[in-house]
Amino acid sequence: MPELPEVETVARGLSLRMEGKRLKTLDLHRPDLRRPMPTGLKALVEGRVILGIARRAKYVLMHLSDGGTLIVHLGMSGRMLLSDPGVPPTALEKHDHVVFTLEDGTVVRFNDARRFGLLDYAAPGQLADHRVFEGLGPEPLGNEFSGPVLAEALAGKSTPLKAALLDQRVVAGIGNIYACESLYYAGLSPRRIAATVTAARAEKLAQAIRDVLTKAIAAGGSSLRDYVQTSGELGYFQHQWAVYGKEGEPCPGCDCDKAIQRIVQSGRSTFYCAKRQR
DNA sequence: ATTGGTTCCTGCTGGC
DNA sequence: TGCCAGCAGGAACCAA
Known part of the structure; x- marks a missing residue:
């Protein structure tokens, strides 16, 4: 998507x-x-x-x-x-x-x-x-996005953190998949209230967002070259996701035996490891 | 003001 | 084998 x-x-x-x-x-x-x-x-x-x-x-x-x-x-x-x-x-x-x-x-x-x-x-x-x-938040890969900027955008928000990341006014361009993936790499629970994300955690989350998006672009870019050469058509690519769509599978990043859970937030699936993400 | 729920649409999947 | 309910989701919209 x-x-x-x-x-x-x-x-x-x-x-x-x-x-x-x-x-x-x-x-x-x-x-x-x-x-x-x-x-x-x-x-x-x-x-x-x-x-x-x-x-x-x-x-x-x-x-x-x-x-x-x-x-x-x-x-x-x-x-x-x-x-x-x-x-x-x-x-x-x-x-x-x-x-x-x-x-x-x-x-x-x-x-x-x-x-x-x-x-x-x-x-x-x-x-x-x-x-x-109108009202669109900063580009996550741009200079205007940072831990402090993210912390400020989350301050005072009583929504779950996952919902806040999907809010394009907080940060632009993130959808359901990369919200799940970013939270996983930041070790933050999608259920955590956004306002409880203070400086250090916001810094980690901002970095996770940048890393996840950058890697996904790199993967898309390499697939794109092949795809354009063979058929000239642009499409979407196989992704290596840590948690998205992985309900019931082992958490890839820690030794815990807790399977990845799927919950529904704002009517959408959220995938996460309840042990690693707090 | 903020927030949560609903809606739009079609193709695919899983269960019976 | 065939049918159909359920699900996927970005953003606008509405209601509380």
Whole structure:
């Protein structure tokens, strides 16, 4: 499920094939995804050159030559499917909701079965003020994120720590999987009340978040190279998770015989080791 | 204001 | 073998 590392991988992969090229057509095959498509979008972006592709939180940003920006959110099941270089694009498949055609013939399909995804647009100069970035917390891999910053964001919060990490206002880009994994490596219980995380623990958690995300991006990046060479398609990858999805399995990081537990918090599965995580 | 619960959607899985 | 309930989840939304 696309969280920060997966979105980063997708953005990098798209950069390789889309940057510096002109967007010939943008075809919308339905009027909405999670929200209605922006009005007049086609006319706003067609003919622009894609200057660069970046990521903020879980959003892919396509910077256009007139200063406008296309904003893509993959939701839960969203994928960006690239045509093979020098090969005529294949026919559209089910759930190909948005199709980008570049001047050199490259076709990129935004396929999203569950339609939790999003396509939006920021006019020139309006990106920073766009609604999707309102209240968004710091980038966990950026300089503005640190133990003290995290501690401050958690202070006064009476929610479980796991729920706080999923709150994009606390820190941007973390989803269910990396919240579980980060808490595991920090040795902190997902059930702990967020406000009880003081300086030392926040420092450890911030570091765990950075480590987990960095490693996941590295894994995605290496998979990406292979994947692009063989099929030209971007997808998601096999991950080595410590606790996520490992209910009943032994805790990998300590000698305890306690199996990894699954509990439900805020309606979502949390996986953790009750002995290692306090 | 904060927080917890619900909803959107479809594909896959497990149980009978 | 086939059916169907249950589950997966990001973020907007609503209600307390």
